[in-house]
Amino acid sequence: MPPTSRYSQHELEDLARYGSQTPQQMTQEAENSGFGMDHTPDDTALLQDRGVIAGSGISQSIRFGNASPHRNSKNQSPPFWKVDTWLYDILATCTALSVFIALVAILAKYDKQPNPRWTSTLTLNTIASIASMMFRIGIMFPVANCISQLCWIWYASSQKPLRHVIAFDQASRGPIGGMYALFTGAWSSLALLGTFVTIIAMAVGPAFQQSISFYGFNVVDHELPAYASAAMNYNGSTNPNYGGYAGIGEFTPFNMKSAMYSGLISSGMVALPTAPFSCPTGNCTWDSFPTLAVSMECIETGKYYEINCDQKGDEAFKPPPGRCKIDRTPLLVSLMSNETTRARTGGRDTFQINHVDTQPNTPFFFGVYYASWVDLLPSTWRVKPTGGLTEIQWARANNLMDPGQSRSKFIYNGSSLESQSCIVYTVMQEIQAKAENGVYSERVLRVESRADEAKEGSTILFNDTAPPIQYTFKGSCEPPSVGEHCKARPLNVSLSAMSNSFLLAGLNYLFSDAGRQNITVSGASITIEGPQILKMLYQTFNITKAIENVAYYMTIALRSNDTILALQNDPTNSTGLPSDYVAPSHRISGYAYVNQLHVSVAWPWLALPALLLVCTAVLLAATIHATHTHDVGIWKDSPLALLTHTQWRPDPVTGIGSGNTATEIEKSVLGLKARLVENRFRIADEKHEK
Numbered sequence: 001m002p003p004t005s006r007y008s009q010h011e012l013e014d015l016a017r018y019g020s021q022t023p024q025q026m027t028q029e030a031e032n033s034g035f036g037m038d039h040t041p042d043d044t045a046l047l048q049d050r051g052v053i054a055g056s057g058i059s060q061s062i063r064f065g066n067a068s069p070h071r072n073s074k075n076q077s078p079p080f081w082k083v084d085t086w087l088y089d090i091l092a093t094c095t096a097l098s099v100f101i102a103l104v105a106i107l108a109k110y111d112k113q114p115n116p117r118w119t120s121t122l123t124l125n126t127i128a129s130i131a132s133m134m135f136r137i138g139i140m141f142p143v144a145n146c147i148s149q150l151c152w153i154w155y156a157s158s159q160k161p162l163r164h165v166i167a168f169d170q171a172s173r174g175p176i177g178g179m180y181a182l183f184t185g186a187w188s189s190l191a192l193l194g195t196f197v198t199i200i201a202m203a204v205g206p207a208f209q210q211s212i213s214f215y216g217f218n219v220v221d222h223e224l225p226a227y228a229s230a231a232m233n234y235n236g237s238t239n240p241n242y243g244g245y246a247g248i249g250e251f252t253p254f255n256m257k258s259a260m261y262s263g264l265i266s267s268g269m270v271a272l273p274t275a276p277f278s279c280p281t282g283n284c285t286w287d288s289f290p291t292l293a294v295s296m297e298c299i300e301t302g303k304y305y306e307i308n309c310d311q312k313g314d315e316a317f318k319p320p321p322g323r324c325k326i327d328r329t330p331l332l333v334s335l336m337s338n339e340t341t342r343a344r345t346g347g348r349d350t351f352q353i354n355h356v357d358t359q360p361n362t363p364f365f366f367g368v369y370y371a372s373w374v375d376l377l378p379s380t381w382r383v384k385p386t387g388g389l390t391e392i393q394w395a396r397a398n399n400l401m402d403p404g405q406s407r408s409k410f411i412y413n414g415s416s417l418e419s420q421s422c423i424v425y426t427v428m429q430e431i432q433a434k435a436e437n438g439v440y441s442e443r444v445l446r447v448e449s450r451a452d453e454a455k456e457g458s459t460i461l462f463n464d465t466a467p468p469i470q471y472t473f474k475g476s477c478e479p480p481s482v483g484e485h486c487k488a489r490p491l492n493v494s495l496s497a498m499s500n501s502f503l504l505a506g507l508n509y510l511f512s513d514a515g516r517q518n519i520t521v522s523g524a525s526i527t528i529e530g531p532q533i534l535k536m537l538y539q540t541f542n543i544t545k546a547i548e549n550v551a552y553y554m555t556i557a558l559r560s561n562d563t564i565l566a567l568q569n570d571p572t573n574s575t576g577l578p579s580d581y582v583a584p585s586h587r588i589s590g591y592a593y594v595n596q597l598h599v600s601v602a603w604p605w606l607a608l609p610a611l612l613l614v615c616t617a618v619l620l621a622a623t624i625h626a627t628h629t630h631d632v633g634i635w636k637d638s639p640l641a642l643l644t645h646t647q648w649r650p651d652p653v654t655g656i657g658s659g660n661t662a663t664e665i666e667k668s669v670l671g672l673k674a675r676l677v678e679n680r681f682r683i684a685d686e687k688h689e690k
Contacts (some may be wrong), residue, residue: 032574085661086624089115089142093616096138097179100609103131107211107601115214115597124212124599130210135609136201139616143201146623147172147194148637153623154188155628165642171635175199190622197615204609211605216431218283218593226284227434227582229275229293231558234467234497239560252506255564258555260510263553265536272552274440275559279582279592282438286431286590288505290473290493294503294554295447297383298422298544303333305395305419307411315455323360324411325397359408363397370505381593382514385425386451386469390504392511392547395419395540400521409521422547424507425449428471428557433590448473468494503554510550513536562586633660 077544106127110116114126151168154160167184170177171194179196181187187195252260266272277284308327360367369391398416400409430446451469473491511517511533519538540546557564562583570577635641 022390026060073504089145089620092138092141093613093620096135096613096616099131099134099138100606100613103135103208104606107599107606110599111601113599114217114219115599125209126209128212129205132205132609134209135613136649139197139612140201143197143616144172144192145636146619147191147198149623149627149634150188150191150194150346152632152641153626153630154191156632171195171198175202190619190626193615193619193622197612197619200608202554204612207605207608211602212387213600213602214597215600216595218600219596220591221594224280224592224594226280226286226435226592228286228289229277229279229559229563229586230289230431230588230590231293231493231561231583231586232291232491233291233496234558234561235499243350250501252479252509254562256503256554257506257510257560259553259557260507260550261533263550264510264533266546266549266553272549273556274442275556276563276580276582276586277433277440278578278582279435279438279440279590280580281592281594282435282473283593283595284435284590285593286433286588287586287648288432289553290428290430290471290491292493292495293423293427293447294551294558295383295427295429295449296422296424296548296551297381298379298420298547301393301419301421303416304329305417307397307413307415307417308313309413320360322412323401324413324415325358325360326362326365326397327358327415328413338681340498342431353557359520360412361408361521362518363400363409363411363521364394364534366392366394366511366517366519366534366537368392368508368511370501370508383425383449385424385427385449388500389423389425390507391421391423392507393419393421394543395539396543420544422544424504424547424551426469426495426503428473430473433588448680449637452603468496469500470494507550511564540629553668602643633662633664 021062086537106124151165154164154168164184167181168191171181171191178198182192182195306327306329307324309324347647370388391671396418397411398418401412402416428448429444430448432443432445433440448471452472471493473493519532519534533678537543537546562585563581566583567573567577567581
């Protein structure tokens, strides 16, 4: 009985016809290639009987090639610009390039500029996301095709293990397959480049997003008004609509007198007030502007006063044993005895400290004087005010002896003495103001104490017919002052001479009606001869600071006079004035800033997509060139190339079809059918199976 076989008669004839090598050569080549087919004993017997193989088995060597008996030797590789070749890959690369250039152009336009407002849904981040998606598609399409095409070039050069097909296939599918394929060893330099692009392309999206960041930036909103307060003039008005004067001294306007008291009793626990301002956004700036103000200057007078513990002299005026008193130094006694000096001071005996007033239990002397002269000031003063001044002097003994048992405290040789003289006067200040996060602050750039018409040593009278005290302001334009006033005509700031007297002479009546006072310590309490305010002055830690606060509050009152009067005259706010109202006569226009998002482009992040774009272009060009050099069809990811152009037997004959492109391969296998069998190495023979 003839041996049975799973091969058909036709298949056995094909095997016999393709056996161009000796059985020993076929066996040896198959063993070297690592591929073969297992046969049953009956198959082996039949093949041996046909003369196809010799021995106990059969092995086939496998090589991929482009030679085919069905291929016309005159056929040439198609040009790369055809639709079914490289046209789509080139277009995809150009699309990625166009997307990248467009994104760079958009970012360059808005870098360091306000965040564009197109629609509620379209933002720069949205554009970056869309661009990153299109860019990644644009480079991954040609890269995947190049890796697939490199598979056929890999097998065209020489015989390779069939499992390398899996490596190329996985690498063309994405980064995970690319990382896996790196360990197979089936890589040329171009394949490694393609795998690199596939893996690194995962970072394209984050790179595009990281290239765009935003930061807050304040820009001027010209539709929002911002006002600071300045006193461009002052006439002592007590009514914002009808004007009117207050009398001198005790008739100083109530608002100004209130400011004097507020400054005197203010403490460090409460921040000093600011002039009224309006800043709707909380962030505003103003160009430097002028304003009337009240200033002061102090000097030490320690060389004129001392603690005297000398027991010599007139019994009626020397201190008791162990006790001391505040007294004049010989220098001051000599000066006051000089007729010239007395003439310079108008006959004033300074504090009027005499032998009657100065006692061991009199630790505080205070004197305040209003003067309308400017040429009789001692040379120790740095300023020469234009419209008069108020001079405030004091001497205070500290660290008194407390004997206890309700006995009076007194000055002794361990007591310390402080004495100063301060002058208070009106000036013009140049102010630099700003508001940050709703907090208003100012900086004094310049102080001008001499009026335009004032001459050295001259005196401005303080009667109703006296000309106003006028200052001409031209801004210093220090940064950030860049306003129009820096180039425009100077501004005039004026103060009526009479009102100036109201301000300065009013201080005289604030501190003491008689112009001089002292404090006497008696028993466990403090008895004050004069206004109660002197007791507070004596007890304050820093008298100079208290006087400085008075001058500051007076300045605020000057700059807010009409604003306060308008609010006082309408207590129910029937006119609907805003809480940050500034009277028109005080307004200094400024700039209101709104916080606006600006774009910041981190250009180094775009180096990654630029590098990937260059690598993709190089890979595509090199793959096209290698395809032409190795005479391989442009099959890319078509699996039919493996079936139709693989040399399964050791002869020049290839598979069942051929073609230069994937489309041609598909046409060449039209009408052919295949099916899978249980054993992958067995050829189904329907006749034998029946």
